Amino acid sequence: MTGRPTVLFVCVHNAGRSQMAAAFLTHLAGDRVDVLSAGSAPADAVNPHVVRAMWEVGVDISRETPKVLTTDAVRASDVVITMGCGDACPFFPGKRYLDWVLEDPAGQGVEQIRPIRDEIERRVRVLVEEIAPAAV
Template structure:
């Protein structure tokens, strides 16, 4: 890893979990870490309820745009965190991979998304401690 590690968060639609994780990492680590997020089948926009849940924490992910997962982004990353993308994420030697099992917030009401958000934050805090 370089002095400024790069972390990539990946989920299928890049609209909920991965966007929340990227938002937290950017918020908590600032410019000490480069942050990417992507999806194997990106949605048209970020989940509005995920945006609302993060806004409750003072983190604005409303302008985030789901991105397609590119092999070059994986190649650039020191740590790749997957969240339900299965085999869609390319694997490169020398990368640190973590798979976070988290409920998908898609289609869920805010009271079901808050626990997912909180679990994401806890894992991001643990991740920061290991970078």
């Protein structure tokens, strides 16, 4: 990876896990990382309970919309992080692929989403330190 890395978060609906991960990475790394998110079968809207759970920690994703996964998005990314999208993600040599096994927040309330959100934030913090540590 040279310059500013691009990270793509992928889940099925791009309405929960990948939206939270992308928002945390943007929030924590700022302009040190380019952030994308997409879904293999995107929903019509971001899960409102996910929006509320993120709002509780000061991250506003209310204007985000689910996006369809494209080959171009994968090709443009240095790191591709999947979260339950199965084999729908194209594979390109030279990319770093991670699979984060996380519970799907679909159909769950804010109380059940909070631990998922917190685990995503923890993983994103580790990722930031690996790919875009703050300048000393």
